[in-house]
Amino acid sequence: MSTKTRFAPSPTGYLHVGGARTALFSWLHARKHGGKYVLRIEDTDLQRSTTESINAILEAMTWLGLDYDEGPFYQTRRFDRYNEVIDELLEKNLAYRCNCSRERLDALREGQMQRKEKPRYDGHCRGQLVTDSEPHVIRFRNPVDGCVIIDDQVRGRIVFHNDELDDLIIRRTDGSPTYNLTVVVDDLDMEITDVIRGDDHVNNTPRQVNILKALGKEPPRYAHVPMILGDDGSRLSKRHGAVSVMEYRNQGILPEALLNYLVRLGWSHGDEELFTLDQMVEFFDIKDVNKAASAFNTEKLLWINQHYIKNADPARLARLLSIHLGDLGIDPATGPDLVAVVAEQRERARTLVEMAEISAFFYRDYEDFDEGAAKKHLKAAAQEPLQQLRDRFTLLDDWEKEKLHQAVTEVAGVLGLNMGKVAQPLRVAVTGRAASPGIDITLQLVGKEACLRRIDRALEYIGTRVEENAP
Ligand code: GLU
Numbered sequence: 158m159s160t161k162t163r164f165a166p167s168p169t170g171y172l173h174v175g176g177a178r179t180a181l182f183s184w185l186h187a188r189k190h191g192g193k194y195v196l197r198i199e200d201t202d203l204q205r206s207t208t209e210s211i212n213a214i215l216e217a218m219t220w221l222g223l224d225y226d227e228g229p230f231y232q233t234r235r236f237d238r239y240n241e242v243i244d245e246l247l248e249k250n251l252a253y254r255c256n257c258s259r260e261r262l263d264a265l266r267e268g269q270m271q272r273k274e275k276p277r278y279d280g281h282c283r284g285q286l287v288t289d290s291e292p293h294v295i296r297f298r299n300p301v302d303g304c305v306i307i308d309d310q311v312r313g314r315i316v317f318h319n320d321e322l323d324d325l326i327i328r329r330t331d332g333s334p335t336y337n338l339t340v341v342v343d344d345l346d347m348e349i350t351d352v353i354r355g356d357d358h359v360n361n362t363p364r365q366v367n368i369l370k371a372l373g374k375e376p377p378r379y380a381h382v383p384m385i386l387g388d389d390g391s392r393l394s395k396r397h398g399a400v401s402v403m404e405y406r407n408q409g410i411l412p413e414a415l416l417n418y419l420v421r422l423g424w425s426h427g428d429e430e431l432f433t434l435d436q437m438v439e440f441f442d443i444k445d446v447n448k449a450a451s452a453f454n455t456e457k458l459l460w461i462n463q464h465y466i467k468n469a470d471p472a473r474l475a476r477l478l479s480i481h482l483g484d485l486g487i488d489p490a491t492g493p494d495l496v497a498v499v500a501e502q503r504e505r506a507r508t509l510v511e512m513a514e515i516s517a518f519f520y521r522d523y524e525d526f527d528e529g530a531a532k533k534h535l536k537a538a539a540q541e542p543l544q545q546l547r548d549r550f551t552l553l554d555d556w557e558k559e560k561l562h563q564a565v566t567e568v569a570g571v572l573g574l575n576m577g578k579v580a581q582p583l584r585v586a587v588t589g590r591a592a593s594p595g596i597d598i599t600l601q602l603v604g605k606e607a608c609l610r611r612i613d614r615a616l617e618y619i620g621t622r623v624e625e626n627a628p
Contacts, residue, residue, distance in 0.1 A: 160192025168210035196228035254287035277323035305363035310380035317363035409509030481513035492520035501594035523589030530591035539582035586615030
């Protein structure tokens with residue numbers, strides 16, 4: 158049977174990075190083996206599932222580029238099929254009706270807890286005749302002896318003894334099927350060969366295997382992926398910062414950077430850190446995924462993101478950057494060509510949000526000088542060079558970088574100053590900051606009018622500073 162994997166999120170929130178990594182591993186496994194990838198929305202928990210969450214998950218999958226060959230399938234549309242299987246189990250006496258009252262189950266549980274036993278159903282209704290007309294649940298008749306052996310592709314062999322499992326509920330009193338049943342039926346019907354999922358499901362696996370065997374079917378292969386931890390060693394949660402995939406987009410992370418970062422969380426290939434999607438598909442092997450949990454490291458994500466930003470196509474970056482500029486209230490159509498700006502800024506930012514922040518001055522006057530930069534570079538000694546630059550710039554008809562460069566060099570020459578003493582005050586004057594792309598291209602892109610206006614502002618600032626410091 159050719160490889161088929163699935164990603165089966167419960168739509169009770171956004172897609173978080175842990176889910177995205179599981180989705181990626183499943184996707185890679187399918188792609189590597191030339192197989193198929195299924196998306197299944199496990200929305201049977203009607204109280205907690207929402208349409209917003211379904212949309213958020215689909216959006217995140219699209220953003221990440223994790224394309225699926227089948228689905229999305231919705232479990233809520235498959236109730237007839239689940240009931241068919243439950244009825245089959247009932248008919249074959251592999252499941253039974255149970256009408257144990259809440260009180261009885263509570264008392265049972267309490268007694269077990271007191272005796273320090275694992276709480277489990279005692280099989281009371283196994284031999285009882287419970288009719289269909291009274292309120293009841295359906296329980297799966299779990300084998301009482303023997304064991305379930307799972308050769309997990311990540312965790313190795315895991316053995317569960319059947320006497321530790323109980324007869325789990327597969328249909329609730331309200332007629333709705335439960336998770337372990339729906340997953341089994343779906344994995345079967347969808348012909349899933351490899352179940353790759355979070356290790357919070359390990360304990361469900363023997364139950365699912367027992368149901369499959371009762372139906373006379375072979376279980377798929379399993380791989381349980383360990384969880385992701387925060388930098389303090391506890392399970393990654395909102396407390397540690399962003400956990401939602403789309404929040405990373407909002408923070409200016411590129412999807413390929415997030416995927417590259419996620420693939421390395423718990424998987425490695427030699428010492429390599431950077432992988433294109435094709436390389437991931439080529440090198441990934443589910444068996445190489447670590448058993449131990451891995452910790453999320455934001456610094457590393459930023460480093461990887463910077464790599465992808467540096468190497469991305471400027472036209473694409475410009476499209477993405479325009480959204481982040483929009484968030485700052487800037488319409489890039491009102492200033493220099495964004496692709497040209499991106500070409501200059503590509504190497505200078507770790508995220509697109511950072512790039513938007515350091516590029517804002519191309520499109521509007523900065524609010525204030527960076528304090529440190531102004532203090533260091535906008536002082537009395539800068540007055541003369543700035544004034545001379547202003548005079549030359551005013552006369553310049555051809556506002557392009559070679560001419561601008563020439564003007565700056567000439568002023569430095571005339572005043573006997575090194576370039577830094579002229580270019581740095583000019584940079585702070587024009588950009589408000591001490592760091593920017595090369596001064597000549599910066600001037601060219603900012604444009605003549607804005608440059609002159611900002612130099613005036615810097616001169617004024619120096620003027621007041623000089624006065625304040627006067628004896
Ligand atoms: N719906 C389950 C979850 O979101 C996953 C079930 C599975 O992969 O078997 O945790």
